[in-house]
Amino acid sequence: MLEQLQIEQFQVAVPDDVLADLRRRLAQTRWPDQVPGAGWDYGANLEYLQALCRYWETEYDWRATEEALNAWPQFVTTIDEQRIHFLHARSPEPNARPLILTHGWPSSVVEFLNVLGPLTDPVAHGGRAADAFHIVVPSLPGYGWSGPTTTSGWHTGRIAAAFLDLMHQLGYSRFAAHGGDWGSVICGEMGRQSPDRVLGLHLTFLVTAGLQPADGAPTDEELTLMAAQERYNATEQGYVALQATKPQSLAFGLNDSPAGLAAWIVEKLQTWTDHGGDLESALNKDQILGNITTYWVTGTVGSAARLYYEEAHAGRLGPAERVGVPTSVAVYPKELNRTSRRIAEHQYNIERWTNMPRGGHFPAAEQPDLFVAHIRESFRAT
Template sequence: MSVPESFTCHVPDEAIADLKQRLARTRLPDQAPGEPWSLGTEVDYLAGLIAYWRDGFDWRRQEAALNAFPQIRLRLGEVDLHALHVPGKGPSPRPLLLCHGWPGSVFEFLDIIPRLTDPARFGGDPAQSFTVVAPSLPGYGLSFRPGQTRFGVEEIADTVADLMAALGYDRYFVQGGDWGAFVGTRLAHRYPGRVRGLHLNMLPLRRDGTAAEDATPEERAHFDRLALWLKEEIGYQWIQGTKPQTLAFALTDSPAGLAAWIVEKFRSWSDCGGTIESAIDRDRMLGNIALYWFTGAIGSSFYPYYARMHRGWPIPDGGTIDVPTAHAAFPAEMVRPPRSLAEKVFTDIRRWTVMPKGGHFAALEQPELLAQDLTAFAAEL
């Protein structure tokens, strides 16, 4: 384990020029029949996004937004782990581990971090501030290098636990969605003494089975939604979980292909009403995509899917999560189990907030609502 060193992100000018040249040479497919987006990313939308990415998008501005926060890098096992480490402004900031998912990155957190570290700036109580640690998960973005060992949820959880220990945090709060929710839940299961509270905007419950004979109407509705989602929405999981290397060739070589693969998820999983930019800022979304491009990390980012499909569930059969837990239930989240099912795994649910708006990318879509709920949960504890 190494000593944390200060880090600043800087992409070489040559890499930016190469990206623009590749975007200029994009060869688009024809538009498939049927309703736009019904068979995947719409051609006209992507053509417009590519043109903007090439001629209007300013990577240096997004890079500066990232570099506005203190960052570190340290060696943990086989990974040079990158993280934002932002001290709280208040009398006694509480340590908080923020974990992103796929196809996200630390860019998800740039708008929520100030609300957590400096609540007084937004009309909140400075006594409720957090010191935020937001790592690029191993294999993602600035925590990737070619040839690096691939990690599943279990190894990622162990690595971020080591990160918090290296920074001197023995007890801390954890917040996560997508793979971040899996990582946080695994942390709470494996290291319950370290997790003061677990806040999730996605519940990582098993996604198999059917409603029991005595299931409530709410539970039956959940399993009906789940069956439809498993039929129509998880093709990406099968390819990323079985033949990730093959897909990596295309998305590592073509920025247009990379954008098409990722923006379809931003549209499908956000509360955008069909228009991505109504929920997620276009520049922030492209900053996230560009980070995958410049780091070449899209292939390694698939590995948690491969590990998930070739291992048992990250929480062993019969295992429970017994630390204080909160769930922010956003209406456009892709899988929304009812509380009655969540309580079979999470035995100490202290807070369950039904949100008025928002989807899978909660920190990007609704940073204020997510920060408020997380702060209220921590205050209750």
């Protein structure tokens, strides 16, 4: 029998002196040089980062982000000796279905702020009462207001067990689950650990083992996707190698320099979002900085990176056993691990496969309307 959790109400309230220190550090940034005309080829672009950090120092209003977070009920509890922060937005509709939304790296609960209203109260947003959800959005252990992890071993299997406990304690005997990035892996693990409780999965990021011998030759589509994945592995996987091996060394710099933290995260946003050359057409400055500031004020950039280390050292950094839970996949054109349906079906029990018209790695923030519509369609039969 699970121990009854002590759940306390919570609101974000960053002290003024923390924000003043942030502005001081931004003003005193020691900027690196950059090869003329390099753009984003070597990593974060100097000109863009300087402009973003000027805005962060002089114009960005963290209190507006704080207000947006505090508009939703938030709580903290302790599970497996680790603090867990979560938003819990109950729908006004009595027949709403419970749904957990799980973020990844380098994201936070801020990613989902624009979809909470339409998902919990569809009637107020032009939808149907039958499409309502009770929403739980936890901060991953080591991320945001869940605070740094204080012990080793917080891999995705352990996080999944903690989130299953959380949903039980909130009174949700059965629920649906959405995940992207690490959230996708965690949701899949919840489905493996407790398939009788997970009604269905909605995933935007897949981890697969590739073609199997019995599959025969790859299709033209699969050849194209495999070539794209090879290019990605050759040019974009350095952050995984570093965070999976020496995350603490990285943490000293990113936890001390807000410009360094911004560079580390924004370079990924630039590559992983669907923007056609203008990042801020996908995510505006306030969205970008709301997420980055979350890492800064909670001091969790180092512990967030540790998840890669924990996963690697537990031998879990790769495909796992097949998930039998019914799964709906939204394939966004700028997602990282794109694959074919037949390859994905080796790992997931796929009942819906939708090629989305636009969007990238953070669809709830980039394309909230498309995201909400697909969530609704995916779980109407559950």
